Amino acid sequence: MAHPPLTGARLFWITLALSLSTFMQVLDTTIANVALPTISGSLGAATSQGTWVITSFGVANAIAVPLTGWLAKRVGEVKLFTISTVLFVLTSWLCGLSPNLEMLIFFRILQGAVAGPMIPLSQSLLLASYPPEKKGMALALWSMTVIVAPIFGPILGGWISDNWHWAWIFFINIPVGLVAAWIAWRELKERETPTVALPIxxxxxxxxxxxxxxxxxxxxxxxxxxxxxxxxxxxxxxxxxxxxxxxxxxxxxxxHPIIDISLFAKRNFTVGALATSLGFMVYFGTIVLLPLLLQTQLGYTATWAGLAAAPIGILPVLLSPIIGKNAHRLDMRWLVTVSFSIYALCFFWRSTFSPDMDFAYVVWPQVVQGIGVACFFMPLTTITLSGLRPDQIAGASSLSNFMRILAGSIGASFTTTLWDRREAVHHATLSSQASPGSAAADPWWQMLSGFGIGDAQQAGLTAGQITRQAYIMASNEIFWASGWLFIALIALVWMARPPFRPGGGGAPVDSGAH
Structure with missing residues (x-):
């Protein structure tokens, strides 16, 4: 028997607790990135070895997420969420205490594993707490935390590394996690989901x-x-x-499958999960690329690169509650179409980046893209989970989140590899055009000679400029291609079919088609 929706202060507190846990876990996937040199130096390891601090968490988390559905049926969603959050706090504390890189990597593996159920269950429990007409609002509030956390991660990680000890990037999880676990257990322990002793x-x-x-x-x-x-x-x-x-x-x-493949028989689940994964793959790849470009080729510090990326979170914070409040009146497919169109526009805008652009030229596409981000997670999650039974939500959420996490890894690896390879192509072309004696390059060489710069220094300066130009040209190509990929994804979204019932229950979201 389904529990009645929560109301008033109880609904506020459970929304806060579940959002805090989501924010904490998503933040932890990005906060260590900019702190890697500091961590590696402190523990006497090479930076290349330090990347395992991130990799180990990602591998363990990607494996653990799909297990959520099975574990939730064995233990109960409320108990599993509370246990996962408390264990996340414990492993965060152990990460901060690590005396060497080997121990830190070991505890990061444990941290990634226990974190697996947190995001899918926060989604499932939040939807179960809201009345049908407000499930769109619930998803909008949940989405805000997923959007904002990756933006704050690099800024907060850099600031902590510069001003405190690197261990505090893990220690800050302790009070947040304990508060989230305590509130969740206090408010939801009487609303535990039925358990079934399924064999593994x-x-x-x-x-x-x-x-x-x-x-x-x-x-x-x-x-x-x-x-x-x-x-x-x-x-x-x-x-x-x-x-x-x-x-x-x-x-x-x-x-009794670990992963419920039968979910792909549901049209809307397949369309929603695929659109979310492919969209996130392109989006996450460029999230990784932009700070790399700013720091390695345009002279930005880690903090300024983070500040340049941060404005993408401004409009989602303002728009998400409005979209959520009116979700029952909107066709989710139109919201996603707006999202993907804005993404495409901003990627085409970024494809005009140049070496002499100012800070504002980097920031404005980030601000505008916030509209697309606000219309991304909530409607796609609604489509993905529409038409499912309440007992299927945890499994469906874990499977779709698993696909999104894996797609993000693919996007990051593919984008950075393509960036280097396209740079090599452009570097070779520009080098041939900039050789001494080339008519096109003569003004450049004459200018350097006019400054009294020696031949060796001229060659070094020229090589540096060629590398910079080649990387910017490569990034512009990737941004351009990303824009077209988002336009192509619009067609996929329209394969979904209304009505869209967020969270498997309640009144359908009006599709606008009768």
Whole structure:
């Protein structure tokens, strides 16, 4: 029997607790990025080794997320969420206490594993707490935390590294997590979901760990090892393909699957999960690319690069509650169409970046893209979960979030690899055009000679300018292609069919078509 919706102060407190836990976990995926040099130096390790601080969390988290549905049925959603949050606090504390890199990586693996159920369950429990007509608002509020956390992560991580000890990027989770767990348990313990003593699908679990672990490691290490010229990458790719293929085949006929493949028989789940994953893949790839471009080629510090990216969170904070309040009147497909169109516009805008652009030229596309971000997560999540039974929501949310996390890793790896390879192409072309004696380059060489710069310094300055130009040209190409990919994704969204019932219950969201 379904529990009645919460009202008043109880609804406020549970929204706050679930949003805090989501914010904390999403923040933790990005906050360590800019602190890597500090962490590596403090623990006496190379920065390349330090990247395992991020990789280890990602691998463990990607494996744990799909287990949420099965675990929730065994333990109960409220108990599982509370346990996961408390364990996340404990592992955060242990990460901060780590005396060496090996221990830090070990605790990051544990942290990523226990964090797996937090985001899917925060989504599921939030939807179960709201009345049908306000589920859109619930998703909008939840989406804001997913949007804002990755923006604050690099800024906060950089500030803590510069002013405090790096361990505080983990210690700040302790009070936030304890408050979130305490409020969630206090408000929801009487609303526990039914439990079923389902047997564990051991073969499915082994295939999941092998397949996802190998794929995530391949994506993280591919660029460093020059992809398929490395035996390690080839082996990881084969393991990933074989294990994931067998996983899909095995789970299709398994009575108690780790991953509920039958969800893909639902049209809206398939369309929503695919559109979210592909959109996030392109979006996350460029989230990684923009700070790299600003810091390596345009002279920005980590803090200023973070500040340049931060305005993308301004409009979502203002618009998300408005969109959520009116969600029952809106066709989700039109909201996503607006989102993807704004994304495309802003990527085309960024494809005109140049070496001499000012700070405002970087910031304004970020501000405008906020409109697209505000219309991204909430409507796509509504489409994904529409038409599902309440007992399917945790499993569906974990599967769609798993796809989104994996797509983000693919997007980041593919984008940075493509950026380097396109730079090499442009570098070769520009070098041939800028050689001494070339008519097009004569004014440049004459200007350097006029300043009394020696031949060796002229060559060094020219090489630096060519590299800078080549990287900017490469990034502009990626932004341009990203814009067209978002336009193509609009067609996918319109394959979804109304009515859209967020969270598997309540009144349908008006589609505008009768």
């Amino acid at each position: 699908d051991r073969i499915g679990l082994v295939l999941l760990v092998l397949g996802v672990g190998a794929l995530q490691m391949m994506l993280d290490r591919g660029k460093e090892l020059d992809w398929f010229s490395s035996t390690e990458i080839v082996v990881l790719a084969i393991v990933a393909v074989v294990a994931l293929t067998y996983l899909v085949l095995w789970e299709r006929d398994e009575a």
